[in-house]
Structure formats: C-alpha cells, structure tokens
Amino acid sequence: MTSALFSPISLRGLTLDNRVVVSPMCQYSAEEGSATDWHLMHLGQLAISGPGLLVIEATGVEARGRITHGCLGLYSDANEAALARVLAFCRGHGKAKIGIQLAHAGRKASAKRPWEGRSALTAAEGAWETVAPSPLPGSTAGSSNSDATSAGWPVPRMLDRVAMDTVRDAFVLAARRSDRLGIDLIELHMAHGYLMHAFLSPVSNQRNDAYGGSIENRMRYPLEVFDAVRAVWPERKPLGVRISASDWVAGGWDVPDSVVFAKAIKARGCDYICASSGGVSEKQKLTLGPGYQVPFAERIRRESGIATMAVGMILEPEYAESLVGGGKADMVALARGLLYDPRWAWHAAETLGAEAAYPLQYARSRPSKWPEAFRPAKAAE
Numbered sequence: 001m002t003s004a005l006f007s008p009i010s011l012r013g014l015t016l017d018n019r020v021v022v023s024p025m026c027q028y029s030a031e032e033g034s035a036t037d038w039h040l041m042h043l044g045q046l047a048i049s050g051p052g053l054l055v056i057e058a059t060g061v062e063a064r065g066r067i068t069h070g071c072l073g074l075y076s077d078a079n080e081a082a083l084a085r086v087l088a089f090c091r092g093h094g095k096a097k098i099g100i101q102l103a104h105a106g107r108k109a110s111a112k113r114p115w116e117g118r119s120a121l122t123a124a125e126g127a128w129e130t131v132a133p134s135p136l137p138g139s140t141a142g143s144s145n146s147d148a149t150s151a152g153w154p155v156p157r158m159l160d161r162v163a164m165d166t167v168r169d170a171f172v173l174a175a176r177r178s179d180r181l182g183i184d185l186i187e188l189h190m191a192h193g194y195l196m197h198a199f200l201s202p203v204s205n206q207r208n209d210a211y212g213g214s215i216e217n218r219m220r221y222p223l224e225v226f227d228a229v230r231a232v233w234p235e236r237k238p239l240g241v242r243i244s245a246s247d248w249v250a251g252g253w254d255v256p257d258s259v260v261f262a263k264a265i266k267a268r269g270c271d272y273i274c275a276s277s278g279g280v281s282e283k284q285k286l287t288l289g290p291g292y293q294v295p296f297a298e299r300i301r302r303e304s305g306i307a308t309m310a311v312g313m314i315l316e317p318e319y320a321e322s323l324v325g326g327g328k329a330d331m332v333a334l335a336r337g338l339l340y341d342p343r344w345a346w347h348a349a350e351t352l353g354a355e356a357a358y359p360l361q362y363a364r365s366r367p368s369k370w371p372e373a374f375r376p377a378k379a380a381e
Contacts, residue, residue, distance in 0.1 A: 002354075003321060003349075003353065003354035004324040004325035005018060005020065005317070005324050005325070005332065005348065006019070006020075006348075006352060006355065009052070009307075009330060011238035011271045011272065012236055012237060012271060013236030013237065014097060014184050014185060014237065014238050016053050016331075018051070018052040018345070018356065019330065019331045020051040020052050020332060020345045020348065021053045021055060021331050021332065021333040021334070022046050022051050022053065022054040022055060022096070022333070022334065022338055023055060023311055023335040023338075024055040024057045024187065025057055025338075026057045026058055026071060026072075027042055027057055027070075028070035028113040028114065028115075029042075030070055030072045030073065031070075032078070032079075033060060033071070033072060033073025033074070033075060034076075034078050034079050034081075035083050035085070035086045036082070039072070039083075039086050040085070040086050040089055043089075043090050044090055046096070046338065047090035047091075047093065047094025047096045047098070048095075048096075048357075048358075048359050049094075049343050049345055049346060050343075050345030050346050050349065050356030050358070051338075053097050053098075053099055053184075053185065054090070054099070055099040055101055055185070056072070056083075056100040056101065056183075057071075057072055057101065058072070058101050058105075059073060059101060059103060060075065060103060060104065061074065061075055061103070061104055061171050061173070061174040062075050062104060062167065062170045063128075064109060064110075064128050064129065064131070065103065065104035065106070065109060065167075065170070065195070066109060067105045067109055067194075068111050068113045069126060070113050074174045074177050074178065079177075084181055087181055087183075094357075094359070095357035097184040097185065098184050099183065099184060100178050101187045101188075101189050101242065102175065102188055103188075103195075104171075104194060105130075105194050105195065106131060106132050106133075106138070106156070106194050107137065107156040107193075107198060108130075108138040108192075109138075110127045110130050110154075119152055120152055127154075129154075129156075129157055131157050131163065131195070132156035132157070132158065132159065133158065133159060133195075133198050133204065133211065133221070134158055134198075134205055134206040135156060135157070136156070136204055136206065137153040137154065137156070138153045139153060164211075167195070167225075168228050172229060172231075175229045175233050176232055178233075179233065184237065185237060185239070185240065186229065186233060186237070186240070187239075187240045187241065187274065188225070188240070188241045188242070190244075191243050191274075192244055192278065192279030192280075193278075193280035193281070196221075197280060198280065199211065199219075199221045200222060200261070201280045202218065202251065202252060203249055203252045203253070203280050204280050204281075205218050215261075226239075226241065230270075238272070239269065239270060240270060240272040240274065240309070241270055241272075241274070242273070242274040242276055243261065243275065244279055245258040245275045245277050245293065245296035245297075246277045246296065247280050247281060248278050248284035252281065253280070255300075258273075258275070258300055259304055262300045262303075262304035263303075266304055266305065271307065272306060272307040272308060272309055273300055273304075273306055273307075273309070275296035275311070276293060277296060277312075288313065289313065290313050290314070290315065291310070291319065292313060293310065293311060294314075294328055294329065297309065297311075297328060298327075298328040301327075301328070301329065301330070307331070308330055309330065309331040309333050310323050310328065310329035310331070311333040313336075314337065315334075315337045317344075317347070317351040317352055318351070320332045320348065321352055346358070346366070350366070350368070
C-alpha cells in the first residue's frame, strides 16, 4: 500500500518528498534577532529526520515586530549572515526543503519569553513601542490559551498609511533576504493575534477608514502585504499563509470569513493556507483535542480550492495518514509532537510502510535494517 502522507507534493517549482511539515516553532533563543547555536542544533536535527518541509520559526521583519527579545529576525545583514550559517548546516546534512515564516507581532510584541512569565516587558526590561490597526491593548492569548489577560499590556500606536507602508516594505526586504539565502518557500504569518491577523479580525480592528469595518476592508492590508511579497518572491517559489481560521470569539473572525479570504488570496497567487486558530482575544473559548483544527483545513480546501496544511495536536501517524488520504488536507504540520519526538517522520514511515530520508551516518538505525532477531514486530513484517 502506498502512503498518502509519504507521497510527494509539488507547489509551483518546489517538490516536497512527503507531506510531513515541521511547523514553525518559536525558540526565543536569538540574539538581536540573529540565529545562534541553539538554532543550529534545533533546526539541524529536524532537517535530517525525514520531513518534506522544515519551516523556520516566526521571523520578525522589523526589530519591533519580534514577540520577545529572543525572537528571530531577518531585518539586518547580521541576521542574514547568522541564518546563512544555520542553513548551510541544515542543507549539508539534511534532505528537507526549507521554508521561513515571516511575521510581525504587532500589539503582541515587546513581551517576555514564555518561561519568564507571559506578560509585557517593562521599560526597565527594554520594552519598545508596539503597533496595531487600532489602539487596543494586546494580551497573552495564544492559539491554545484561553486564560490569558490583557491587563498590563500597553496601548499600541495605531498604524497610519506611512507606517503601514514601512511595515509592508519590511516584509518585502525580508523576502528579498530570504531569496538570497536560498530559502525554498515563504509562509506569511497572518494568525494568532499578530499584526496581519489583527487587521483581519473585527475583535482587534476597529478602524473607520478603508482598512476597517467590512471584511473587504479588513482584508485589504494583509492582501496588500501579500501582493508586495509575491511581486518580489520568485515565481517558481511557493508563497503560503498561516491564518487563524476562527477567533473562537462570538462576533470575531470565523470559518466563513476564512473561506472568503482563502478565495481572495488564492486568486493573488497564494499556494497554500495553514489553518490554525485563536490568539486574538483572552475571551476565546476553544476545546482542545486531537486534530481540533482539522475541520478548518478541510472546509477551506473544499470551498476555496486552495491547498491546505492541517496543524494542531496531530500526533499519531495513522491519523496523519487519514487526513491526507481522506482529502481533508494536503499536508500535515507538527509542532510539539516533533519537539517531543524529533524522529517522528522516521517512526511514521516505519509504521506506514513508507520511506523517509536518513543521513548515511544513521541509516543503520532503521529497524528494518536491524538483525532480524532484534527487529520490532512491525519492522519484521
């Protein structure tokens, strides 16, 4: 039986060996936006472990667009040089294609690292001014955190047209840097309450100009940013978007809105949507469970015709296989599951009777290569 999860997929001129994607995961371990040895280890071990695509963590297009002091950036020559070192290591030893998630944290920037307490930085801790579509405080609300609060968060500066142009141009410059680095794919972060999502959601966007009010107006700036990046990103390279398909808040952004957005951005040359959710409000009410966001990816795929990536508590190989094989998503992204088990793709391939890339140094670790008497039952079949 041929595995759907381990079958190739082509996005423009890029072909992935399989549909397993390393989701972008913030490490909060950069220095002035520059990658460190932690990233060399973290990304390197994932690159060698069989996924089709490895997406580098949310990477700020401006220094003020980082979530924390420890977040990765791609806004300076020093950032670019540090990431080049990590990429050379990953490519030298791994087979995964490499993407990057370009981001701007907006009103959720200037925060402490999670292990320092999920709250806004103080002036003494090096806080910086945050920006947003409307002057509404941010919060610690994450895509799976319903107990967050906006207490203590500063009122962000509302972006005017000049400032919006500055942010748009920062995305463009980061895209150019990504191309120079040989990055294979860009994912624009439009989820989890960060700047682009803050424009989309009526919870955080209360403007009364051409960028607020109707869904068409609220989509306008994220689409402008997408268009600007698509214009400079090589035609042969895929450009995708991660969205929060639902705010999980009454009166907020919801799945029908996401379908409207998916149709609009697909027409502009978007190659896939990663369907996450939440993060814009401490009032969000969600129920976590295996594949709790899969219905979003399935509906967006069905109603818009765009390729989708399912993400969120997808842990078992058989379940991941059923999502791709059943047409619910085109790719499956894993985050925490891969932090716990960086060799997940190898183990999934063994379970599903498929092939995944191994570096030559580790080839003998594959159970089917062990002496027969020592093979696990599955490998011996």
